[in-house]
Amino acid sequence: MEEWWGNKTTARATGSFSPSRLLGKGSHGSVYKGILEENQLVAIKKSSNSSGHVSNDNSKKLENEICVLSSLRESPYVINFLGTTHDDDHDSACKEKNRLLVLEFMPNGSLYDLLHADVNPPSWPKRVEIAIQIARAIQSLHEGKPLIGRLGWQILDLLCCAWSHHRVPDLDQTQPAGTIGYLDPCYTTPGKLSTKNDVFSYGVVLLEIISCQKVIDVSRLPASMVDWAVPLIEKQKLMEICDSRIALPPFMEGTIKHLLYVASRCVSCKEENRPSMSEIVSGMDQNCLAGRVKIPSWSSLMWSVILMRRPRKFPKAMA
Template sequence: MKIIISKQNRIVAGSQSWASIRKLHRHLLSTNNAGLDRIFSGKEIVKATNNFSKSNLLGFGGFGEVFKGDLDDGTTVAVKRAKLGNEKSIYQIVNEVQILCQVSHKNLVKLLGCCIELDMPILVYEYVPNGTLHEHVYSNGTYEPLPWRRRLMIAHQTAQGLAYLHSSASPPIYHRDVKLSNILLDENLDVKVADFGLSRLGVSDVSHVTTCAQGTLGYLDPEYYLNFQLTDKSDVYSFGVVLFELLTCKKAIDFNRDEEDVNLVVFLRKALREGRLEEMIDPVMLKGATEVEMESMKELGVLAERCVKETRQSRPTMKAAAKEIESILNGLLLLRRE
């Protein structure tokens, strides 16, 4: 495999030695080609994370670990460390730098800087203290259940962040891994969309075409299996799955369901066709729900179903989805004021 930098200063994967990839990463960040605000020293990062202690571990995935860090100036940060010896991990870290340095939106996590002195690439982000949406929806008592209006607000803010990537960034950016665990919540339960390791710029070349699986099972655009491309409408599909999860508190993939119902989209499409959506809604939200609130839940269910249409042309844009959720939310807020 070889890694090259295109005219747009993007990274394109090929085959190269581990040492060469590390050298490329160091060159990009040490020359600050990415336009980062700050380059942290290795000493700062080790001290902030207590030498990456397990007690500071916030989470981990296939390509790295995230630790809580406390800087000397009192700022709390999130520190992402690439996986030792994993070439894809380095590629994703550098890709995330390239993406996040081009965007700024209140519902996207902010990249503060990086560190190039340690054995593995380090990214430093703003700290988002209230965990992931996945942890809230499937908390098993760890968090209080999210009320319906808050779920709608979370859906709207997520849609706004993604719509910004698709419609306001130039060139457009496709997230390509929208899911509950990549939606962070701050101290006010406001959204910060995170994890841009799989993201790509929406330009007309072959860099976004791959025969390797991208995204997450249950959220992945079914058209990906036809042409191996993920687009803005792929994000819309994934967002539709998020909406279904917010409505039902049922997981995108659950092997405890009947075989034909393992995939949540398939399961809920059938329920919608048979007029049984109300049966699928999270019982916590149904308890004490007004008629208007029930209607708004059904409206969001219909929007979610449009977002997960099998053909991309049949799905709304993220901008249109955001406006529709805003309309549903405004209807509830108006009722509340009355």
């Protein structure tokens, strides 16, 4: 059941949208940490048009975002959409302009923080479980009704922007959102967006989970992680890709090898060579060994959007 809050309430909850409460900022808005009555923690998204003129286009984008989030309420992989706000005055224009989204707050930090921690980097089983959770989340979005090709956050922001820069979910279905290195080079025009664009982005994130390398690093040749990793995969030099801070146990080698080959297919320059998310998930179920973990919220926002809420069992890795 969608709830409603007055904007004065959310202003108090965020300390009048204090910079100290800012969790993340994206191309379509900012997300703040809020504390409602009874100390309920929430994430409050303030659209970039909340302080300016509201066009019919912006209004439709907001309604689209609400519609998409509402349709995902039953997904075990996506953060809960709690409701929206209404302006405390009765000016319809102001009401539309200042409408905010209230979402579930997830306190555990970003996936980037987890991977790049100075101490205690995530174990290999935990990384595999994170990769599986992300894959299942995207699969559920791709196979949902209505189909969500990019949840951006769309999916691309979910996978990309939030990953490195604490972006927020931008649900505009017509504009690409992303950072260099994550955005599919096959994407050319808004009308040609497809689920294969998301598959490319997933492949990039998969490489980042395994390597802990920056997606774009000018001190590395080549600077692009994809251009750096794919040739190593083709040459079977897989250990040169793996995060060297922690040893890869022998029983995990088959699993990581499988994930690296999945990543190489995902980032293929030819869309038709990329697997579907259902194919990726099916292959992981057969070849990946991982413990059950909960991944921290990824970006401030979705802080991520992917949280394991159901126990799952995965078959042992192939020898």
